[in-house]
Amino acid sequence: MQEKLKIDKQLEKRCRNAARSIADDIQSRIEGYTTTAVERTVIRTLGVDGVSNEEIPLPNVVVEDVKRAGKLDKGAAYWFGNAMLETEKSPQEIAEAIDRGELSLTSLPERNFKEIKQLIDSRVAETVNKIEGSREARKDLQERFNLGPKPWLYVIVATGNIYEDLRQARAAAREGADIVAVIRSTAQSLLDYVPYGATTEGFGGTYATQENFRIMREGLDEVGEEIGRYIQLVNYCSGLAMPEIAIMGAVERLDMMLNDAMYGILFRDINMKRTFIDQYFSRMINSYAGIIINTGEDNYLTTADAKEEAHTVVASQFINRELAIRSGLKPEQIGLGHAFEIDPDVEDGFLLEVAQAQMVRQLFPDCPLKYMPPTKHMTGDIFKGHLQDGLFNLASVMTGQEIQLLGMLTEAIHTPFLHDRALSIENARYIFNNARHLGDEIVFKQDGIIQKRADKVLSETAIMLEEVAEKGLMGAIEEGMFAGISRTISGGKGVEGVIKKGEDYYNPFLDQLKEGLNI
């Protein structure tokens, strides 16, 4: 296919170089650290699950026990392995004993590290095998059922009740949805743990729990079988418990995870270091599990203006991509985010959207793009809103987007009702089918509005990335260069969970992942 836009190769190269140096810098700053969330994840891979009487998840209980003793710098796995050898109890029993106050990991005699490592490594290997099993199962099922044509129709469910969510998801799948995301309850990202079990209450969304993942997976596989199409399941790998969610998703065969390098920092005021460390680790898990991540650049445009700040989105895409690659994610797993958020009153706004979508398409030809619908400029006028979503769908099919999060005509009013979603799917199917090959048919004029817009945004992107490279990403965030939001390096939630690794830090899961991913 002929390139529809001319991309200035020089500018593109400058962007890539700057992004590379930004990512390398971040990597070098986080390498020496672990976090409580990372450690909890390792503990989970050993088979600890469930909650205490006070509903505190046992992985938290375990890690808290080591942290309290100030000995997390060796890695929780070390202490836990030691306890397993010493007590000859199962991981679950050990965790329960700690919870009851009968055991403290760091007060046991220390065994030989080799012995510990042998035991723990083999335990972890079981979990790693499980993940591989999920990945294989996905491959098999996708071959058997097929995936729908792209752009894939991505819908959200958000009733707060997992059983209601499933019902709505099944209905959506039958109507043509390819991907279902369960939106999380409003405050979950700030929880420094993962809730447990099936949940039936939540605000604006449903808690992400392992059991909820399982229920949805099972239900979607059932409906997939029925309709002969594999339905992809999505959740959020973000917030203070990010890597734990990653492992849960990997085991329960989620297919995509919202997972952005900066979202938590900017939009949830989570500490930067904490975020980058958790990010790196969780992305390795996603990578290994064959999960596609969805980055969240769309969010910038909810606080910044989409016309003025378009380049910040592209800059962030370059950065997200470089960081993701450093976690072993393959390009086809990096679902870079962007959005259709220009004020609908802007003359030729559609042209600007097409310019952006097409440019991003050409800049990242091997990444699946996650395209977000108009949200900020949606109003109570559901009829106009449906049209805004229609143009969004058209821009998508014209520019070859891949993961199409469907807009809802009631975006400004409430989380989607059953029929809102049905109308959205109808909208996308109608537009996609009616303009299926429009993208192949047209070429953009050399010096037209679209080409010029793309040129402008790309050159602003290069300038911005070079500035960020200069300052370092953390410094750039401090200065509010993304989404107009500024966060300090030492501020934000979860900073107390960042721990400097000791010389003898041991993380069996990290090691096995690195090995498996060849990084």
Place this chain on the structure above:
Amino acid sequence: MQEKLKIDKQLEKRCRNAARSIADDIQSRIEGYTTTAVERTVIRTLGVDGVSNEEIPLPNVVVEDVKRAGKLDKGAAYWFGNAMLETEKSPQEIAEAIDRGELSLTSLPERNFKEIKQLIDSRVAETVNKIEGSREARKDLQERFNLGPKPWLYVIVATGNIYEDLRQARAAAREGADIVAVIRSTAQSLLDYVPYGATTEGFGGTYATQENFRIMREGLDEVGEEIGRYIQLVNYCSGLAMPEIAIMGAVERLDMMLNDAMYGILFRDINMKRTFIDQYFSRMINSYAGIIINTGEDNYLTTADAKEEAHTVVASQFINRELAIRSGLKPEQIGLGHAFEIDPDVEDGFLLEVAQAQMVRQLFPDCPLKYMPPTKHMTGDIFKGHLQDGLFNLASVMTGQEIQLLGMLTEAIHTPFLHDRALSIENARYIFNNARHLGDEIVFKQDGIIQKRADKVLSETAIMLEEVAEKGLMGAIEEGMFAGISRTISGGKGVEGVIKKGEDYYNPFLDQLKEGLNI
């Protein structure tokens, strides 16, 4: 601007040649005839108006009087002028006397023709001056108020009550409508007369009467003044009283008239000859009055399939254009009709629509195109319907259409409610503004779906036109070549109103129009 489609000049030429010979043939077959409707129109130009006690319009009473005597071949004007000289009464008094049975035009002594001609010609000249006055007034007002940018937003009102219509029209104008058409009551086209006075009842539309025209004109001028935009007024110049409506519209300053060479024949089963004669005459009036005609090719697609029969639309456009030119209409007055009527389930249907719209645009660059919205495939699903209208609006702005009849989301349900129209206008304004220059930005691929579709339709058009030229248009209609509807030459309504002109046939209005139009 670069031509977006390649048009095969050879094919185009074949089409034009065939259309020319078709039109010439029709002209030669109608030249020797007049109709009762034409004669009534002449009588109206002399100042006869109003209705009898039985609500029969006096122009009908007058022409019936001559027809009964079998003397219409001389032209009603001759007899009427004679009576004016003989009785020294005013035209209105004469008409009333005939109605009371006190006078029969053909039983008076016959005066000298020169004398008659002198009197009548000067009377008719007054009416012609009035028409010129309207045309000038339009020009002045359009200069003072401006017209909106194209595509012009064309909406319909159809409450049945002229006062309610006006109210809805004013609201629409303020919301952005450029053109308002008052849809006629369902059965009016079959009335062999024009109702009289302001009317407040009608089914599916409002009667076209001179007073109704006046009321709307006045109201729209008022709102035009208020918003600083000239609002164009439209009605239907079709059916058995076509030329009478033309003269009424000319005087009351309508700006557009639905006026198609074949609509009445196909869709109202009106006799062919009658239609072509009335057509020719009424188009001269429209031409002189500076009125833009709207042809009705869109209607074919309500009974025929838009994908399969697209070439019939183009063929008819060539014919309509040639016939119109023979009535003195300038290309910029010939609003050729077409429609967005492909089944929404057709893959790439939008591409086919764009191909057609773009091709027609390039084939008739000097004619304003009247683009009709989806109707047949609209359903009770108003949300999907609103999107169908959205793609229609997009096709229009992409291909430079000019007269955009707005689709209504409730098309399949009821004649438009006030808010249906408001939502339509909002739809068009949103799409037009958002994609204002999209048409200038894109070029269609050489061997793409769009180009190939245009090629195919044009070549089918040429073949069809040559076949029609062979058979003659009347023969082609007999064979059901348009809209799949077949009509016989001698059948249909109003055939009894076709009269062979005598040697000494006199039609002062026709003569003056011909002179004025240089034909």
Place this chain on the structure above:
Amino acid sequence: MDDNKKRIKPYGDTLNDGKVQMSFTLPLQAGPEASEAGKMLAEQMGLEEVDVVDIKDLGEGFCYLILYGKVKYSVDRSQVRITRVEMETMSYYEVNDFIRNKIGRKVVVVGACTGSDAHTVGLDAIMNMKGYAGEYGLERYPEIETYNLGSQVPNEVLIKKAIKVDADAILVSQVVTQKGAHVTNLTELVEMIEAEGLRERFILVVGGPRISHELALEIGFDAGFGRGTIPPEVASYIVQKINEREGDSNGSYDQIEDGSK
């Protein structure tokens, strides 16, 4: 059946939440007064937690409101009565066999779009050779003789024709319904037929996108067919009805009020 399932309520995202979307125009300028008036109206309609999500001034003293709310009413499922044409839908072949075996003569059908209605596509879909939605039209049935009089046929003309060809059934299409045009038209037809004492002689069928069987019965027709009707449905109804009237009357194919569950 448990009580919960018996009472039907609208659903947004929680069973029986009663969520309803509504829109209408009020003869008021857009503003807080209109918004409140819209809310009050919705409350009279049984809506709770009414939220006027959009209000748009339309000029001329009107405004358009879009609102959401929770309706407090529910429908008892056991009370839902459907009035529908009761018959067994047969295929093209079955209908023809039925006529041959049970009626034993050709069935004659006359159709028209009456009054000022010129929408022929629907009637043609049922009557013409080509048919609709992949199903042959009545004209194609070897055992049915059809007369399609086309558009804008006056009621007198239709009746005259039906008498002349000794029709079994008269099919009327009515598409324009604005201001009740169809009701006037259809009532007139029934009255004219009754006045001539011919009501029992014809099966009277009406169809159109806004026609329901219920309405047809009210007006005095035998059956009404709405949106999406296919020819074999109409054929099946006619032949079964003829058989019921003339023949071994071994079943009732007429309207039945049934409380389905």
Place this chain on the structure above:
Amino acid sequence: MDDNKKRIKPYGDTLNDGKVQMSFTLPLQAGPEASEAGKMLAEQMGLEEVDVVDIKDLGEGFCYLILYGKVKYSVDRSQVRITRVEMETMSYYEVNDFIRNKIGRKVVVVGACTGSDAHTVGLDAIMNMKGYAGEYGLERYPEIETYNLGSQVPNEVLIKKAIKVDADAILVSQVVTQKGAHVTNLTELVEMIEAEGLRERFILVVGGPRISHELALEIGFDAGFGRGTIPPEVASYIVQKINEREGDSNGSYDQIEDGSK
């Protein structure tokens, strides 16, 4: 005022025709039963001539209906009561002058998105320097001292801060309203403030796209601001309210139930 004008009814294309569009999902499969159930429900809501124009099966035993009808109810215009924040909206300059002349000290305002709500854009629109819709935010007002605590602020933290800076007014933004989250949150705040005996000390203001003044009063706030609020409205309200409480109390700016016409 003539009676005709007093009674307000929806309008389609004829005055008082009562035309209403509605849509909802029912927990029934698409089909005649669901269509009839939808019609019955609409009839309970006071609709006549109900026409189910579309019905779509959504799977899982649900279907979606779109319908039109004529509502028989009307609203007596003289009975329409609007509960709105009663005050004179002043400009940026007028507000600052008002503070200087009538209050004679800086006005202190604390704002937050409380509970789990992280939608800061609305509150920022009102409070931040930049403002909204071309109007400066409160932070820009030289006579107003502002503290914007941002998102997901627990009620305790907000109250503590308000006490600490001796705030005149507390501004709360609530955007997430699903399952009544905002009501729980707002009620808790009022109760906590009352429990500490501080209710009279603060002017309590809430805002958000689904917030109405009426709701705010019900919950125990002093005022509520909805969609499209601009900063000077909020500033005007606060300063007038302070003046009324402290000052020459030469007018009532509080909520007034007025029957406007």
